[in-house]
Amino acid sequence: MGKWRVAVIGCGMFANKQYFPYIPTAADACCVAACDIVEERARQACEEYGIPEWYSNVDDLIDKCNFDIAINATNIPAHHEINMKLLKAGKHLISQKPAALTVGDMDMQIEQAKKSNVLFTCVPIHMMRPDIRMAVQMIKDGAIGRVHSVKCTAAHGGPEYWQYREADPSWFYEPGAGALYDMGVHGIQQVTGIMGPARRLVAMAATSVKQRRVRSGAYDGKLIQSDKIPDNYIISFDFGDDRIGLVSTGFCELATRCVPLEIFGSEGTISFDPPGYIFANPKVYIDSLDSGIRGWVEPMDWLRPHPGSFNQCCCLTDMVHALETGEPPILSPYHARHIIEILCAIPKSLEIGGYVELHTTF
Numbered sequence: 322m323g324k325w326r327v328a329v330i331g332c333g334m335f336a337n338k339q340y341f342p343y344i345p346t347a348a349d350a351c352c353v354a355a356c357d358i359v360e361e362r363a364r365q366a367c368e369e370y371g372i373p374e375w376y377s378n379v380d381d382l383i384d385k386c387n388f389d390i391a392i393n394a395t396n397i398p399a400h401h402e403i404n405m406k407l408l409k410a411g412k413h414l415i416s417q418k419p420a421a422l423t424v425g426d427m428d429m430q431i432e433q434a435k436k437s438n439v440l441f442t443c444v445p446i447h448m449m450r451p452d453i454r455m456a457v458q459m460i461k462d463g464a465i466g467r468v469h470s471v472k473c474t475a476a477h478g479g480p481e482y483w484q485y486r487e488a489d490p491s492w493f494y495e496p497g498a499g500a501l502y503d504m505g506v507h508g509i510q511q512v513t514g515i516m517g518p519a520r521r522l523v524a525m526a527a528t529s530v531k532q533r534r535v536r537s538g539a540y541d542g543k544l545i546q547s548d549k550i551p552d553n554y555i556i557s558f559d560f561g562d563d564r565i566g567l568v569s570t571g572f573c574e575l576a577t578r579c580v581p582l583e584i585f586g587s588e589g590t591i592s593f594d595p596p597g598y599i600f601a602n603p604k605v606y607i608d609s610l611d612s613g614i615r616g617w618v619e620p621m622d623w624l625r626p627h628p629g630s631f632n633q634c635c636c637l638t639d640m641v642h643a644l645e646t647g648e649p650p651i652l653s654p655y656h657a658r659h660i661i662e663i664l665c666a667i668p669k670s671l672e673i674g675g676y677v678e679l680h681t682t683f
């Protein structure tokens with residue numbers, strides 16, 4: 322039995338693939354409860370992963386179960402209410418993205434975490450990725466000079482297209498969810514994590530695929546009406562000081578050979594391979610007047626050995642490390658709040674057809 326007692330709320334595709342199997346190895350932790358409004362899913366998780374307790378609602382979980390850390394992996398629109406309940410109950414919390422749908426709700430969660438004196442972190446985990454950490458260190462060390470732009474593509478063909486799931490994926494196409502909240506968050510976290518807070522943005526979007534067919538899992542063949550909200554976005558950022566960035570995101574790229582992330586500086590480029598379970602070191606192009614070298618190099622691990630296999634449950638490693646050492650967690654809720662401000666600014670930009678200023682920072 323691990324020392325830190327973890328409860329997972331939402332036993333869907335992500336919890337089953339990325340949390341339950343890895344909790345015992347991510348930290349000195351064990352999963353003590355699985356909770357899902359679909360009772361069967363909570364029971365199944367308990368059977369499959371040897372979890373002792375299951376619950377069909379978060380109120381019962383809070384009342385009856387003894388746990389320290391909650392991971393909220395429910396549907397996006399359910400996050401805020403569940404997060405507030407867990408924080409009020411004094412539980413350390415890791416929230417799936419986005420933790421809230423408005424900056425005001427996110428402020429409430431951050432304030433509640435302070436009041437309850439608990440740690441609150443938010444995924445995605447890009448800022449923990451070994452390839453991104455290496456790039457951030459290289460930028461700090463001046464490897465590519467002054468960084469002036471970044472481009473990121475965070476897109477796939479849709480959750481019904483490429484992810485096998487037992488739960489009905491229709492909710493991804495309803496207002497309050499959608500490609501921007503599900504995938505856009507990934508691109509936005511990467512570009513802001515590298516460049517810092519954005520000052521303003523301008524966006525373009527389209528509702529490109531208006532009906533979709535589920536391609537695997539329990540709902541294989543089901544038709545989904547997907548014409549209520551955009552599924553295809555291009556977002557441009559101004560980070561100030563003549564630094565800019567671009568995120569393309571959505572559920573409309575069935576396949577791509579595009580580099581997912583590139584960072585451009587006055588003396589070079591950092592270019593990333595598609596993420597997988599092993600995040601390869603990024604490739605670096607150096608243009609050095611001093612040494613007369615111009616070309617691509619493959620950086621070696623120099624700070625510490627490459628962690629090898631890496632998974633999404635690293636958010637628990639981050640949380641437990643912060644709890645045990647008192648160091649701040651990497652997965653900051655302030656960064657998450659800036660991303661939520663951006664998510665809210667994008668529809669405004671579409672509406673006015675122009676720039677929207679941003680105010681939060683991290």
Ligand SMILES: NC(=O)c1ccc[n+]([C@@H]2O[C@H](COP(=O)([O-])OP(=O)(O)OC[C@H]3O[C@@H](n4cnc5c(N)ncnc54)[C@H](O)[C@@H]3O)[C@@H](O)[C@H]2O)c1
Pocket residue numbers: 330331332333334335336356357358359362377378379394395396397399403417418419444445446486487488489490502503
């Ligand atoms: N790379 C990533 O970071 C990544 C990838 C995929 C999904 N996600 C996120 O993970 C979360 C879950 O996505 P998924 O793909 O597993 O979806 P899913 O539909 O497979 O699972 C969601 C589960 O939450 C349960 N649920 C909904 N409301 C609930 C409530 N009030 N209380 C308890 N359970 C509730 C549902 O019954 C379902 O079993 C979403 O926030 C999604 O954006 C993240």
